[in-house]
Amino acid sequence: MSGSGSGTPGNQTAPLRIALTHTRLSYTGGIEKYIWSLLNRLLEAGHEVHYVADRFEPLDHPNLTIHRAPMLRFPKLARVRSFNRAVNRVVAGLDVDLVHGFTKTDRQDVYTDGSGTLIEYLDATEPELSPWRRKAMVQSPHRRAILAMERRRFQKGACLKVIPMAEFVRQQILRRYPIEPERVETVYNGAETETFHPRHRETLGAEMRERAKVDATTPILLNVGNDWRRKGVGPLLEALPRIESPAGPPVLLIAGHDNHPERFTQLAERLGVADRVRFLGPVREIREAFAAADLFVFPSRYDVFGNVGLEALASGVPSLLSSLAGVSEVLDGSPAGEMLDDPLSVDEIVTRTHRLLDPEKLPERRLAARALAERYSWDHHFDRIVEIYREVIAEKRAKEAR
Numbered sequence: 001m002s003g004s005g006s007g008t009p010g011n012q013t014a015p016l017r018i019a020l021t022h023t024r025l026s027y028t029g030g031i032e033k034y035i036w037s038l039l040n041r042l043l044e045a046g047h048e049v050h051y052v053a054d055r056f057e058p059l060d061h062p063n064l065t066i067h068r069a070p071m072l073r074f075p076k077l078a079r080v081r082s083f084n085r086a087v088n089r090v091v092a093g094l095d096v097d098l099v100h101g102f103t104k105t106d107r108q109d110v111y112t113d114g115s116g117t118l119i120e121y122l123d124a125t126e127p128e129l130s131p132w133r134r135k136a137m138v139q140s141p142h143r144r145a146i147l148a149m150e151r152r153r154f155q156k157g158a159c160l161k162v163i164p165m166a167e168f169v170r171q172q173i174l175r176r177y178p179i180e181p182e183r184v185e186t187v188y189n190g191a192e193t194e195t196f197h198p199r200h201r202e203t204l205g206a207e208m209r210e211r212a213k214v215d216a217t218t219p220i221l222l223n224v225g226n227d228w229r230r231k232g233v234g235p236l237l238e239a240l241p242r243i244e245s246p247a248g249p250p251v252l253l254i255a256g257h258d259n260h261p262e263r264f265t266q267l268a269e270r271l272g273v274a275d276r277v278r279f280l281g282p283v284r285e286i287r288e289a290f291a292a293a294d295l296f297v298f299p300s301r302y303d304v305f306g307n308v309g310l311e312a313l314a315s316g317v318p319s320l321l322s323s324l325a326g327v328s329e330v331l332d333g334s335p336a337g338e339m340l341d342d343p344l345s346v347d348e349i350v351t352r353t354h355r356l357l358d359p360e361k362l363p364e365r366r367l368a369a370r371a372l373a374e375r376y377s378w379d380h381h382f383d384r385i386v387e388i389y390r391e392v393i394a395e396k397r398a399k400e401a402r
Contacts, residue, residue, distance in 0.1 A: 012390060015045075015046045015047050015048060016042075016047045016048070016097050016098065016386075016389055016390075016393070017047070017048045017049075017050075017095070017096040017097045017098075018042060018047055018048070018049050018050070018096060018097065018098055018099075018100060018389065019049075019050040019051075019052060019091060019094050019096045019098070019099045019100065020035060020038070020039060020049060020050070020051050020052070020100050020101075020102070021051075021052040021053070021069075021087050021091070021099065021100070021101045021102065021103065021105055021108065022035055022052075022053050022101075022102040022103045023053055023054050023055070023071060023083060023103050024053050024054060024055040024056065024057075025039075025051055025053050025055070025056040025057055025059065025066070026055075026056075026057050027057060027284070028282065028284065029226070030114070030225075030226075030303070030305075030306070030307060030308075031102055031103075031112075031114035031115075033307070034114070034189060034307060035102055037190075037192065037378060038382070038385065039051065039059075039064075041378070041382050043061045043063050043064055045386075046063070047063065048063050048065075048096075049063060049064050049065070050064075050065045050066075050067060050094055050096060051064060051065070051066050051067065052067045052068075052069050052087055052090045052091065053066075053067075053068070053069060054068065054069055054070055054071040054083060054086075056068075067090045067094075069083060069086035069087045069089075069090050070082070070086055071083035071086065075141075076141075076142045077141040077142050077145055079142070080104050080142065080145045080146055080149060081145055083103075083104070083105070084104065084105050084106060084149065087101075087105050087107070088105070088106075088107050091107060097389075097393045097396075098110060098389055098392055098393055098396070100112065100389075102114060104146060104149050105149070105153075106149055106152040106153050106158070108159060109159065109160045109161070109392050109396065110159070110160065110161045110162075110163065110388065110389070110392055111153060111159050111161070111162050111163065112163045112165070113162060113163065113164045113165065113169055113173065113304065114165060114304050114305070115304060116169045116172060116302065116304050117150065117169075117172045117173060117176055118138075118143060118146050118147055118150060119138065119147075119176070120172045120176075121302055122134065122137060122138065124301055124302035124324050125230055125301045125302050127301075127344075150177075151177070154173055154176075154177035154178075154179045155177070155178065155179065156178055156179060156180060158179070159179070159183065160183065160392045160395060160396070161183055161185065161388055161391075161392050162179065162183060162184045162185070163185060163186075163187050163385075163388070164184065164185075164186050164187075164304070164326075165186070165187070165188065165189055165304045165305035165326050166186060166188070166304055166305055166326020166327075166329055167186045167326075167329055168324075168326060168329070169186075169304050169326065170184050170185075170186045185388070187381065187384055187385070187388075188305070188326070188327075188329070188330060188376055188381070189305050189307045189310060189327075189376070189381060190310070190376055190377050190378035190379070190380060190381030190382065191307070191310040191311050191313070191314040191373050191376055191377060191378060192311075192314070192377075192378050193314050193373060193374055193377045193378070195287055196287050196290060196311045196312075196314035196315045196373075197314065197315065197316075197370075198315060198316030198366065198370055200287060200288075200290075200291035200315070201291050201292075201315075201316070203291075204287060204288045204291040204292075205288070205291030205292040205293075206292075207288065208288045208289060208291060208292035209292050212251070212253060212278045212280070212292070213278075214251045214278075214292070217247050217248070218247065218248055218249075218250065218251055219245045219247050219248070219250040219251070219294045219295070219357055220250060220251050220252075220253055220292055220293045220294050220295075221236075221240075221243070221250045221251070221252045221253070221293070221294070221295050221296075221297050221353070222252075222253045222254075222255070222289055222290065222292075222293035222295070222296050222297065222312070222317070223236055223252070223253070223254050223255070223256075223296075223297055223298065224254075224255045224256055224283075224286060224289065224296075224298075224308040224312075225255075225256045225298075225300070225303075225306075225308060226256045226257045226258065226282075227258060227259075228254070228256065228258040228261070228264055229258075229301075230300060230301045230302065230303075231256070231298070231299075231300050231301075231303075232297075232298065232299030232300050232301065232322065232343050232344075233254055233258075233264050234264070234267065235299050235343065235344055235345070235346050235349055236252065236297055236299055236349060237252070237264065237267050237268055237271060237273065237277065238267075238271065238346045239346045239349040239350045239353065240252055240268075240271065240273045240276060240277070241271055241272060241273055242346075242350045243350055243353050243354065243357075244354070245354075245357045245359070246359055247359065249276060250276070250294070250295075250357070251276050251277070251278065252273075252276060252277045252278070253278045253280055253289055253292070253293065254277065254278070254279050254280060255280045255281070255282070255283045255286060255289050256280075256281075256282060256283075257281065257282050261279060264279070265279060286308070286311070287311070287315065290311060290312050290315035290317055291315060293312070293315075293317045294317070294318075294357065294362070295317065295318055295319070295320065295353065295356050295357055296308070296309065296312035296313075296317045296318070296319040296320070296321075296337075297319075297320045297349065297353060298312075298319065298320065298321050298322055298325060298327075298340075299320070299322050299340055299343035299344070299349055300322040300324060300325045300343055301322070301324060301343055301344070302324045302325075303322070303324065303325035303326065303327070304326050305325070305326040305327050306321070306322075306325035306326065306327040306328075307327070308327075309321050309325060309327035309328070310327055310330070310373055310376055312369070313330075313336055313337070313369040313370070313372050313373040314369075314370065314373035314374075315369075315370075316366040316367070316369050316370045317366070317369060318336055318337050318356050318362065318365035318366060318368075318369050319331075319336065319337035319369065320337060320338055320340055320349070320352050320353060320356055321337055321338075321339055321340060322339075322340045322343040323339050323340060323341050323342075323343070324343060328340075330372065330375075330376055331372070334368050334369075334372050335361070335364055335365050335368045336365060336368040336369035336371075336372045337356065337365070337369065338352050338355070338356060340352060
């Protein structure tokens with residue numbers, strides 16, 4: 001798992017040898033897109049990276065080595081256990097300074113928590129379930145395997161550093177598990193502030209409006225994400241008939257994938273707003289959608305962070321963010337947006353959306369959104385991640401030297 005090391009512990013510029021582990025390497029998806037950005041920055045900075053996963057999108061770089069850790073698909077219980085065993089076998093044979101894990105594995109030096117604790121996740125995403133059905137869900141063999149993995153990961157001494165993407169997740173971990181508090185550090189994600197920028201509004205934004213058949217003056221609401229139930233598309237559609245603005249009824253763009261999109265298209269038809277909704281499907285260059293939007297609305301039932309919220313702010317788009325999405329923590333009273341206390345409340349979505357669409361305050365909110373996002377750039381985020389790597393490597397070598 002670790003070798004002689006690259007450079008000395010005090011050398012803050014020496015290239016590192018890092019193993020990243022996740023089920024897949026992909027440009028799409030929340031945590032996947034985050035890892036893609038981290039991986040490319042590590043490679044650009046001259047570090048050696050070993051990527052351990054079951055599936056891969058093509059990526060070729062002289063400093064990148066890809067290792068397949070095959071995961072059994074059936075039965076469902078086998079996914080967690082088989083992938084963990086495969087990762088452990090691969091990692092045991094690598095000569096690296098540090099292993100950074102992002103998924104359900106139990107051997108890593110640094111772990112980024114992109115899912116939160118299972119019980120709290122289920123409480124937030126399945127509030128309608130009766131107590132007996134919730135108990136049955138938790139007791140399924142697949143979820144029992146996830147819980148067992150979670151317990152091993154968050155025991156004292158199991159991981160040198162845990163990085164939750166939001167403070168509310170850090171508190172969940174510390175309430176439930178005995179890991180030392182000083183080993184759990186909240187590090188908010190970063191936005192690619194050059195990729196997502198207000199200057200694209202007049203070009204990419206105008207082109208997106210044309211494709212979506214929305215004129216230049218009609219306000220656009222935007223929701224981005226896969227799994228539309230969890231991302232709050234249902235309550236947002238229910239709120240849409242009641243949302244007005246001085247410039248007329250807004251149009252809603254929904255970007256992303258859902259396994260049952262017909263449920264939402266049919267809901268839009270029943271509500272009489274089908275002509276005001278554009279289901280865009282997966283959008284690889286999502287900055288085009290942000291460039292067209294006037295307000296980003298994210299009533300997610302649960303998102304450890306929700307980087308799309310930060311990307312919206314970087315694009316100069318004011319944002320209404322669920323209190324159960326970690327990205328809402330960065331608002332901190334800024335006029336750039338508001339926190340949605342109850343993401344299931346249609347009334348609250350309507351009230352706060354009306355306020356955020358106020359045309360007199362919209363220019364100020366756009367400037368505030370961009371200014372806020374610049375405080376959370378990927379450059380700043382990456383610098384802290386590499387600092388953590390060097391701190392953990394120094395600790396490992398100090399232990400080896402004893």
